[in-house]
Amino acid sequence: MNGRLVTAWAAAQSKRELMTLSYRSPPLRPMDVEIQVTHCGLCSSDLHLIDGHWGDASVYPQVCGHEVIGHVSALGENVAGLSLGQRVGVGWYRSACLGCEFCLRGEEQHCPCLIATCTHGERGGLADYMHCDSRFVFPIPTTLSSEHAAPLLCAGVTVYTALRRATWPGMAVGIVGIGGLGHLAVQFAAKRGCRVTALSSSPHKERDARTLGANRFVDLSNPVECKQVRNALDYILVTSSVTCDWTAIVDMLRPFGTLCFAGMPPPVTFDIASMMYKTLSITTANVGGRQDILDTLDFAATREVRPWVQSWPMEDVNQAIRQLRNGRVRYRAVVHVGDVQSQPQ
Ligand SMILES: [Zn+2]
Ligand SMILES: [Zn+2]
Known part of the structure; x- marks a missing residue:
């Protein structure tokens, strides 16, 4: 069966503005979820990937986005602990082996098999849908709005x-x-x-x-x-x-x-x-492991740490990127898909 037709925003070549890119998502693997993206933060790492500063980490057309918030829209057959419609987030990495010394220590970010969310040909969250290993998908506390939660996943x-x-x-x-x-x-x-x-x-x-x-x-x-x-x-x-x-x-x-x-x-x-x-x-400093992400979300939710966010519709992502390049964002840029609410959900 063909996968869903995804519309993403991609850099066709180094240092180019993003353009829409359509592709069929691959079949959903047993441990994966499909996420309908509602918000995606922009990070300076995305600029490095768009510009090709990190060698073969960039694969063009490059689809960035690693501060992703959305709702679970499909579940692989072996996924546990997540439900359809649940609001979730994805950060810098989308998968790791879960068996090496670093994964066993809760330092998955140092796993030699780490797969980052939007490098080496992986397609990130500047898209209407994305797939991710369900064990690297994090529930978002109800008191955090989606635009506030997105920047917490990397920054x-x-x-x-x-x-x-x-x-x-x-x-x-x-x-x-x-x-x-x-x-x-x-x-x-x-x-x-x-x-x-x-x-x-x-x-x-x-x-x-x-x-x-x-x-x-x-x-x-x-x-x-x-x-x-x-x-x-x-x-x-x-x-x-x-x-x-x-x-x-x-x-x-x-x-x-x-x-x-x-x-x-x-x-x-x-x-x-x-x-x-x-x-x-x-x-x-590095991005931390999975438990660090959960702890960051929990601390921010309960202690009222809130990113200061400027947001743009996804179709204005190039405008957001220009502001980010010029150092004009106060202080995190988030793009959102369609007419979504920014209030806690
Ligand atoms: Zn980042
Ligand atoms: Zn590992």
């Missing part, structure tokens, strides 16, 4: 997982960059009880940072302000992808402090001696 879980593993109440936490990742990181850190310093070279974002929960704002373009937070922070999460004065950032850490990268700036050089002097650590 949210990335920063929440990093913060949860390394911070605790009362800790002095710095968040570099108030953008798609940073505005969520400030909220998560504040709701975890940390004392949050927002660090940004855009002083006009101070009001937003404080509204999001920051106790203090430091203008990174002002050396005097930077010096005022020397040796003041236990943990700094870098969420921006632009370069900055890393020496000044490292100076802000207290002994045994940690600098964690969730954004992807250009290559960075550090003075090891000055890091050694304070026994500092450098680490990175």
Whole structure:
């Protein structure tokens, strides 16, 4: 039997605008569900895939979208725990082996057999329908609207997982960059009880940072302000992808402090001696495992962490992408299919 006729938005070649693409979905495998997509967040990783920055991860026509919300519209014969019509989400990956050392630890994101949602020819959520392994499909808490839930599936879980593993109440936490990742990181850190310093070279974002929960704002373009937070922070999460004065950032850490990268700036050089002097650590953030996604959704739902979202109809996805490329989105872009409600459902 032929599969459903799917309409997606795809980049035909590197750096091109998206165009509609129609294809027949493959037969539904026993553990898969079909999802009727209602919302899909846009992430900077989607831009890298559209532009072909990650080599053979992009396969054209490239269908992006890995912050997907929709309703289960068909169930494979062996699917358990999900029902038709249920509202669900899909994040960065769509499948893993579930038997390797990383999967058994709940760190499926490091599975050597990981299949990402929209790389290497897999077609993501910028479409009216998609298939996904049911074990990588997550129920959405009823108190979260779909447009709020979508960005939590990649941006949210990335920063929440990093913060949860390394911070605790009362800790002095710095968040570099108030953008798609940073505005969520400030909220998560504040709701975890940390004392949050927002660090940004855009002083006009101070009001937003404080509204999001920051106790203090430091203008990174002002050396005097930077010096005022020397040796003041236990943990700094870098969420921006632009370069900055890393020496000044490292100076802000207290002994045994940690600098964690969730954004992807250009290559960075550090003075090891000055890091050694304070026994500092450098680490990175990843998207987290399946339980991390569930925990992120639960924490956001119960502690009222809400992405600040700008939304566009799916047919205006190129407009949304242009805004994202220009850094004009405040602070996550979500496209929606048709005339869907954005209220909790
Ligand atoms: Zn992403
Ligand atoms: Zn595995």
